Amino acid sequence: MPRAVIADDEPLLAEDLRRRLAALWPELDVAAVLGDGVAALAAINRLRPDFAFLDIRMPGLSGVQVAQGVAGTRVVFVTAYDAFALQAFDAAAADYLLKPLDEARLLKCIARLQQTHGAPPPAPPALATPRLHWITAGLGDSKRLIAAGEVVYFKARDKYTEVVTVEESHLIRMSLRELAARLDPDGFAQIHRGLIVNLAQVLSIELDLLGRCSLRLKSRPETLPLSRGYAQRFKAM
Template sequence: MPTALIADDEPLLAAALQSALARLWPQLAVIAVAHDGAIALAEINRLRPDFAFLDIRMPGLDGMAVARSVAGCRVVFVTAYDEYALQAFDAAAMDYLLKPIDDPRLLRCISRLQQLASTVAMPAPAPAEAQPEYLNWITAGLGNSKRLIAASEVLYFKACDKYTELVLATETQLIRTPLKELAARLNPREFAQIHRGLLVRLSAVQSIEQDMLGRNFVLLKDREDKLPLSRSYAAQFKSM
């Protein structure tokens, strides 16, 4: 069964679209409804829906930014503004629906998505040179206090008990994703493990320092933190 997410900062419009989809495409399961871009992106990454119906103008993160930050999810933009159409298709959108949406127009969109769903359901050989998709955005914070942080803003990640600490230039945030999982999802050209419990962004490194006991430490450009560099990870920094 195909799945979808709806993102619109106007709850009534999101509910109206969900109702119309239920009438016109009852086989589609709407598994989440979000009312801002950051939550939409987090839910897409968590639930992996087949399709996302995204409003463009949303607080926090607009629909364009959400579309460019996800992979494996086909996007339909649903908006009251027609000036974003060119950008939408540059972002590989499947369709561009203008509000208010009438049934005939939505049916044409559904027909296109159904054709795609039947195509992607058939197994296809993987490309010989498939490129890995790395993590670019991280939803940080606990409880109701959440925010979206670009991976490029993080100076280093530190394992701490049941959480992982994200250390930025002027603050820290917590996430539940284990450090080992983060290490596998971050671009190895941008991040490197320097200790069993530490991952550092390479462009944030200022220098490597060795103390009188022969222990190595990583010094950062934007913070005074002195991070231990384990011998098993030191080889990658020999040229610094």
């Protein structure tokens, strides 16, 4: 059964869309209805829905920012503004619906989504894999949304990855290999089999008497080992 989430900061409009989808596409499971972009991103990362119907102007994060932070979910933008269409399709949107919703247009959108359900979603232009701009980590009964630029380093921990910021650390269910493929290569570098560092956080390279390299960080007291296999990138520093 296909699954979807809806995000719109206007509750009546979100409920109207949920009701219309239930009538026109009864097989679709609407797993969550959210009211802001931060909650929408957390729900998408948690539920992994097939489709997300996103308003563009929302508190916290815009619909476009949410779409840029997820992979594997087809996004339909539902908005009162047609000025964002170019941004929407740059974010590999599956469709772009204008409010107030026209039923015939919504039916056309549903037919398109049904035809493509099960096929891999298109990647954004010029990107084989969408870049990861936000990381969602659990924190008690709530979720912590961490901007990628806030991360000092990522460290592999068995089946988890530890996300270390200046003042905090969290565990996420994403492998270091997946992170390496989705992080901006100009901003992050793998320095060890189990470590990825934010290059903006590197203060200096230390060399001990045995010729082993480590990285000193700007905002954390610990040093990180730099394996020889990953040292080439740092030779010019």
